Amino acid sequence: MTVVVRAYEESDHDDVRSMADRLTAGVAPWRDTEKVAGAVRSWVVSSIVAADGEDAAMFVADVSGVIAGFVSVTQQPHWSGEVDGYIGELVVRADHEGCGIGRTLVAAAERWARERGLARIRLATGAANQGALRLYDALGYEQEDVILSRAIES
Secondary structure, eight states: OOOEEEEEEEGGGGHHHTTGGGGTTTTTTSOHHHHHHHHHHHHHHHHHHHTTTTSSEEEEEEETTTEEEEEEEEEOOTTTOOOOOOOOEEEOOOOGGSSSSHHHHHHHHHHHHTTOOOOEEEEEOOOOOOHHHHHHHHHHHHHHOOOOOOOOOO
């Protein structure tokens, strides 16, 4: 299987949007599923729009004419004041998981950040998204911040 990673093109729009719901994996079970789905769809559209600028990009993995995944990357300030690369979304179609496409897309995002002189790249994923956590661990990503939440009884 040959994977070609290339910049997002307008003709990829429907394929990329059709994968948005995969971004709901690992979201906390107490979150409203309809609101979560709406939010991830909005993120993807925002990333598509941002990819036209200089401070963001979107790459797709093309496998024999099938868009098998995508990654979005931006420059984002860290709270320390440093500017990092930031992977906003990484999605691989279910029928292409385990083929190295996620690794290849992350490498494209890292290359984009490196070309801009950025020293680090960050991302966030759902705490229960074990597949993503395993991938990021295997790629050398380290836990930096942890977000905790608690229900407030009324």
